[in-house]
Amino acid sequence: MADTSDRRARRRAQTLEEILDLALDLMAEEGVAGLSLSAAARRLGIRPPSLYKYFPSRHAVYDALFERGQRAYLEAVRRGAAGREPGLAAMAASLEAGARWVMANQALAQLMFWRPVPGFEPSARAYAPALAVHDHFTALTAAAIERGELHPDAASEEGQALGSSLIAGLLSQQLSNEPDAAFEEGRFTRWVARLPGVLVALYPPR
Amino acid sequence: MADTSDRRARRRAQTLEEILDLALDLMAEEGVAGLSLSAAARRLGIRPPSLYKYFPSRHAVYDALFERGQRAYLEAVRRGAAGREPGLAAMAASLEAGARWVMANQALAQLMFWRPVPGFEPSARAYAPALAVHDHFTALTAAAIERGELHPDAASEEGQALGSSLIAGLLSQQLSNEPDAAFEEGRFTRWVARLPGVLVALYPPR
DNA sequence: AGCTTTGGCTACTACCTATAGCCTAAGCTA
DNA sequence: TAGCTTAGGCTATAGGTAGTAGCCAAAGCT
Incomplete structure (x- = not known):
């Protein structure tokens, strides 16, 4: 039922966590207020607008x-x-x-x-x-x-x-x-x- | 000698102080890290690049x-x-x-x-x-x-x-x-x- | 009177956040 | 199996930012 869909949801949850990890790295490097979603997207290997599929805003x-x-x-x-x-x-x-x-x-x-x-x-x-x-x-x-x-x-x-x-x-x-x-x-x-x-x-x- | 030039220097110093006052207002309104030089320039009534005649950077x-x-x-x-x-x-x-x-x-x-x-x-x-x-x-x-x-x-x-x-x-x-x-x-x-x-x-x- | 400097300007580059809308492939369903 | 739906990519674009290049007029100096 929701078994295969779970796989999709799990992958999505993984990506969400991955983005947060990258954001944390960037904050450590550039300062908390210096976080750039574009930079996070680059590290993740996607284009900046695609990141908005996961988070609606910075x-x-x-x-x-x-x-x-x-x-x-x-x-x-x-x-x-x-x-x-x-x-x-x-x-x-x-x-x-x-x-x-x-x-x-x-x-x-x-x-x-x-x-x-x-x-x-x-x-x-x-x-x-x-x-x-x-x-x-x-x-x-x-x-x-x-x-x-x-x-x-x-x-x-x-x-x-x-x-x-x-x-x-x-x-x-x-x-x-x-x-x-x-x-x-x-x-x-x-x-x-x-x-x-x-x-x-x-x-x-x- | 440097007497008339003093007037010019004084005006410049006034503008510098005025910019700092405006920047302080903006920091109080938008947060310290939220200061925008463009916004300061607008309040001062000049275009953003002109502000760089007074300060080389944010x-x-x-x-x-x-x-x-x-x-x-x-x-x-x-x-x-x-x-x-x-x-x-x-x-x-x-x-x-x-x-x-x-x-x-x-x-x-x-x-x-x-x-x-x-x-x-x-x-x-x-x-x-x-x-x-x-x-x-x-x-x-x-x-x-x-x-x-x-x-x-x-x-x-x-x-x-x-x-x-x-x-x-x-x-x-x-x-x-x-x-x-x-x-x-x-x-x-x-x-x-x-x-x-x-x-x-x-x-x-x- | 003419030269120099100050302090404006426009135009531009290179980033940023965020939105609109397209498209493909994965996955669901009849 | 065929077709529909949706997740998750994409490009293009709007509008914001910092900062640079270079022009120009007026103020001020000599």
Whole structure:
């Protein structure tokens, strides 16, 4: 029935992924906002207009990459926490896993967290995993408070704002100043492992 | 002698500034990387190629804006500290002045601190004020340690990395999540006034 | 009065995104 | 098996961009 058609659909899905891979390469080479669909088409071996059979616009390519990135990032922070006691230990592991993912996927991370592409706004669908990431860290904070590892104020609006700014700041500085440094050697990423300690210093329990 | 020529030079300088102002408007409207020299020329009332009599390339416009921004930012952080006792008080005032400048000059700040324009690297000349900003904060940290307001470790590589990440993180989060919020109401900028307290908590004196 | 320079201009090249519409071959269906 | 449909190529084209070449008038210098 839809068996042979599946083959066609599978080939199409393969091409879609291939285009996204090429676009990612190009973004890494030319800068996130420097992506050219024509260049991607050339690398794929087709003429530029043919690429529009797969994506209706340049923004649609960005949106697909945004979603792919958000899903991968969510997966990374979840895997980081997996197997750890919920609380500060899981948060530490999760932050580090997320930071490592960002450093290993810089073009994607820039697209996701710094929005350097004029006019591009992610669709709700593409943005959805970001909400799950937020929930993930909220839950870990709550668990840490529950276990008496952090003061309850850490869960406040302020505490969450500071926490997210801490990790965002370290990564932003690392990316703009030493993008090629190994995670352990980076002047800023080296702090990531100590972030839970910083949180405890700022929100000591009890 | 060069007296009448001065008039010509002055007119030219005026036009240069006018172009930069228009470019800044366009960056605010269309995104930093979305600047079009053709659009700037249209607003100025000349044909696009004529604009190349003033700037040799689009990157040259970015470079001039980068330098203008760095100078203004340096001026802002210096004025913030002026009249304060050198040390933590001056640092607090300086951080806040800088943060206010960033929120009031978002397009410029993005160009300066996030480099969203593919292929654009600032010239040494344009970058020079950034080094002065760095020295400014290094001096304030040293003064704070001298006065016994911070532990000497705050001046270490690590301490400086954390300090710059803190302010960078808050601003990065504020810009991407609530760019239009008033400084006092911003979920992230509200923290700026408390940053010196955070530093003291992390690097308690003695 | 005449030379030089500035700052306009048009014309053009070489890219880009995106649309319109053609055509072939793969695949579905009677 | 024959014929219809559609996916996925293509060319041509519109209209945008950055940037170059080269012309020319007027301002300014000597």
